Amino acid sequence: MEPSPWRGVLQRLRRDSEYIAIPVIALVISAVAFSLFLLAIGKAPLVFFELVHRGGFGSAFSIQNTLQRAAPLIFTALAVAIPARIGLVMIGGEGALVIGGFTSAAIAIPMLDRISPMPTLMIMALVGALTGGVWIGLAGFLRHARGVNETISSLLLTYIGIAVMNFFVEGALRDLTNPNKPSTKPLGDAYMVGKIPGTDVHWGFAAGILIAILLHILMTRTTFGFAARVTGGNPRAAMAQGLPVGKLIVICSMLAGACAGLAGFFEVAAIQGRANASIAAGYGFTGILVSFLARHNPIAIIVVAIMFGGIVASGGLVQRRMDLPDATVLVLQGMTFVILLVSETLYGRFAFFRIDEGRDRT
Amino acid sequence: MGAPKAMMAEPLIEPAAVRALGLDASRMTKTFGSLIALDDVSFTVEPGSFHALLGENGAGKSTLVKCIMGFYRAESGALRLNGEAVEIRNPRDARALGLGMVYQHFTLVPSLTGAENLVISRADAPAIIDWKKEKQRLADFLDRMPFRAPLDVPVASLAAGEKQKLEILKLLYLDQRLLILDEPTSVLTPNEADEILGLLRGMTDRKEISVVMITHKFREVTAFADHLTVLRRGRMVGGGRVEDMSTGDMARLMIGDTQITTRAQRTEQSTGATVLELVALMAKGEEDKDVLNCVNLKVRAGEIVGVAGVSGNGQSQLMEVLSGQRPLSDGRILIRNQPFEPTREAFFKLKIFGLPEEPLKNATVPRMSVAENMAFRSFDKPPNASFGWWLSAAPMRARARELIAAYRVKTQSPDTAIGDLSGGNVQRAVLARELSGDVDVLIVANPCFGLDFASVADIRSQIMEQRNRGAAVLLISEDLDEILELADRVAVMSEGAITYVAPIGETDRATIGMHMAGHA
Numbered sequence: 001m002e003p004s005p006w007r008g009v010l011q012r013l014r015r016d017s018e019y020i021a022i023p024v025i026a027l028v029i030s031a032v033a034f035s036l037f038l039l040a041i042g043k044a045p046l047v048f049f050e051l052v053h054r055g056g057f058g059s060a061f062s063i064q065n066t067l068q069r070a071a072p073l074i075f076t077a078l079a080v081a082i083p084a085r086i087g088l089v090m091i092g093g094e095g096a097l098v099i100g101g102f103t104s105a106a107i108a109i110p111m112l113d114r115i116s117p118m119p120t121l122m123i124m125a126l127v128g129a130l131t132g133g134v135w136i137g138l139a140g141f142l143r144h145a146r147g148v149n150e151t152i153s154s155l156l157l158t159y160i161g162i163a164v165m166n167f168f169v170e171g172a173l174r175d176l177t178n179p180n181k182p183s184t185k186p187l188g189d190a191y192m193v194g195k196i197p198g199t200d201v202h203w204g205f206a207a208g209i210l211i212a213i214l215l216h217i218l219m220t221r222t223t224f225g226f227a228a229r230v231t232g233g234n235p236r237a238a239m240a241q242g243l244p245v246g247k248l249i250v251i252c253s254m255l256a257g258a259c260a261g262l263a264g265f266f267e268v269a270a271i272q273g274r275a276n277a278s279i280a281a282g283y284g285f286t287g288i289l290v291s292f293l294a295r296h297n298p299i300a301i302i303v304v305a306i307m308f309g310g311i312v313a314s315g316g317l318v319q320r321r322m323d324l325p326d327a328t329v330l331v332l333q334g335m336t337f338v339i340l341l342v343s344e345t346l347y348g349r350f351a352f353f354r355i356d357e358g359r360d361r362t
Numbered sequence: 363m364g365a366p367k368a369m370m371a372e373p374l375i376e377p378a379a380v381r382a383l384g385l386d387a388s389r390m391t392k393t394f395g396s397l398i399a400l401d402d403v404s405f406t407v408e409p410g411s412f413h414a415l416l417g418e419n420g421a422g423k424s425t426l427v428k429c430i431m432g433f434y435r436a437e438s439g440a441l442r443l444n445g446e447a448v449e450i451r452n453p454r455d456a457r458a459l460g461l462g463m464v465y466q467h468f469t470l471v472p473s474l475t476g477a478e479n480l481v482i483s484r485a486d487a488p489a490i491i492d493w494k495k496e497k498q499r500l501a502d503f504l505d506r507m508p509f510r511a512p513l514d515v516p517v518a519s520l521a522a523g524e525k526q527k528l529e530i531l532k533l534l535y536l537d538q539r540l541l542i543l544d545e546p547t548s549v550l551t552p553n554e555a556d557e558i559l560g561l562l563r564g565m566t567d568r569k570e571i572s573v574v575m576i577t578h579k580f581r582e583v584t585a586f587a588d589h590l591t592v593l594r595r596g597r598m599v600g601g602g603r604v605e606d607m608s609t610g611d612m613a614r615l616m617i618g619d620t621q622i623t624t625r626a627q628r629t630e631q632s633t634g635a636t637v638l639e640l641v642a643l644m645a646k647g648e649e650d651k652d653v654l655n656c657v658n659l660k661v662r663a664g665e666i667v668g669v670a671g672v673s674g675n676g677q678s679q680l681m682e683v684l685s686g687q688r689p690l691s692d693g694r695i696l697i698r699n700q701p702f703e704p705t706r707e708a709f710f711k712l713k714i715f716g717l718p719e720e721p722l723k724n725a726t727v728p729r730m731s732v733a734e735n736m737a738f739r740s741f742d743k744p745p746n747a748s749f750g751w752w753l754s755a756a757p758m759r760a761r762a763r764e765l766i767a768a769y770r771v772k773t774q775s776p777d778t779a780i781g782d783l784s785g786g787n788v789q790r791a792v793l794a795r796e797l798s799g800d801v802d803v804l805i806v807a808n809p810c811f812g813l814d815f816a817s818v819a820d821i822r823s824q825i826m827e828q829r830n831r832g833a834a835v836l837l838i839s840e841d842l843d844e845i846l847e848l849a850d851r852v853a854v855m856s857e858g859a860i861t862y863v864a865p866i867g868e869t870d871r872a873t874i875g876m877h878m879a880g881h882a
Contacts, residue, residue, distance in 0.1 A: 012777060222751050223742040230738065233727030240685040240718060240725060241738050242706030 056310025070309030074208035075263035076287025092154025094284025095161030100132035100261025105275035132261020140253025204266030390439030462538030523554030634663030655858035668849030728781025
């Protein structure tokens, strides 16, 4: 019995289309539910979606704004996706972003005006990635060594991370020349990450895409990724194959933290110019939603991150035109997440996506 | 059938005194996919009898009981209670009819007291509980009971025997008059077991309740039960009054006295040097209990050592320890006199392969493809890997095609997720992965569990072939027939230790069975 090679491919395609169809349906249902919410508070849903479209994707300016905001979302979504491949639910991206952003700003202080911008930025990025990596790596280590639930520990580490930053920013590292918001010393224009030529989008967006592609290759085309997928799919089978389960868990967690740390670095070095409370803007949490919606696939994350970047970017416009509070976008995100989690239970329930393997009961 | 007659005889006894229920299950059949778990089984419990249900693991005892209790619905068959036809669609129906079950593991809420557990278990427990009234009712209830358990302390602080008593009191409190006990003594010390079974026997003698007890301990059957039914491979193979049978008869019924039919091709060969040696292996399970209690065993090149034993005596944990899924708390595994740690390098270098039980759960990643699953041993070696880290799918798939053909794995393509294959094909795919190379040590656990005859014969001859080639094979199996067919030597595992080892020619079923049951 030698089936034609195309049959398998076509069947796989049909089955895999489930992974696109279900999230799309979940998104549509979320949009409907959110419309009902808007109607209930006396606002027109169509106006809302039109404004999201205009504010996020309507003009060259808004598209660039969207991409700018997609950059940290790509990184923080990767921080969820990589641990998810090995079976962990890490939701501490916000903390790793904050701690990575803060440490990269802090390491820069003594280097400003002594070392030229390029090496300074390299060191900042490295330090940001490293501290972020240690941050989430710690949650992974605790999970492996002591059985501590990584979801809870990574979330709690987020609050510690934010507190650590506030402690230094409001204390030892506070820039006293800035009377308004407690911040670290500004980097200054010369030390900022530049824009991609011809656009208003900083290099963080390109870096995000590059790293997403690299991580996708790592997880699908290397022995490391194979071992990680075996571990994530069935830890008992991985152990029986003698795979170093603990090491794999810690490395994947560190990679995740490094991604979120880089998001923090770009927020500091490309947007804010300094570390302060503004970098804890919720990108780490939105990244969770992005990763789940992309089914933890790094390539899909790029697309979904741009979509959510648009929603975030249109927030201001929606706020002004519809007289809605800033939190409206959070309501939409929350609804989407809940509906998405419900939709996760639907995989395998639809006959269309199932392949009749002609299961011989042998 | 005996039951209707017994029913008719019932009015002759003092009617008020007989509260015990009689049960008559006739021609019950239940299948799971291709597996016939119950094949036309009829089973009668007379009111006030203490009925033992005997059988090896997988014989269908639990399935039968679950059909009676409404957890499963039998495809065919009828149930009668005290002669009246009843339909039990779910556990609630069973409970309303007066059928109660005690499980192997406790079902009480540990943080609540005994009294609280009893009251909340009632179907009609009120939203607001008048504890004064309930305590009085409980006290009255306990006065009528032949035994007591402390009701005022949290269940968590009770000893196992007291918990088990409380489980039984709960069923009596709910006015359940036919109790089904699923290996009720597996968590008890022998003294606790004797006390509780003695009390239940007293209640059945007074015709207050009937008891059905699933067990494989002959001693408990002869000491406490008055009737017994034996199941083997889903069929009712015998039964009757306990006093008419010896434990030898029971053992024969349980494990079957059909002589071994066709042995897999065994070449006569002198066995080589000791390859695998287990030295005083100790391991801990839940609650720090010793699940392996000093396991000593040697396996030489070119022989199969079969580890027999009643399920739950440490066999699964032994397999886990050998495949690196559970740490040792003490002891050593030696391969050719060298200490062995279950790492990937060691598995590879020493050519150790394994076939764990339930391969879908223990040896595969269900959502990865057949080709990927077949490459678990070799994905990080050439030609699958270049430079030690770059993965090539093409050689992986090509190798998978060869293995699929050689081991007759039925799959649409190598890219099909292995979880979509049937049990026998998953087993063959894993076998292909583990046996396709040069094997020095092979560790196998229940390789044929739940498979049909063709797959069983196939898989057994593959294992035999590895032995003939000179591999040291450790076969852990709950199927004694399998061990008698394949093994050169048999070892019996009981309570986490190897209690008996003998060459296959110098022992017999009865002796092995006695050692399995834990008394010889």
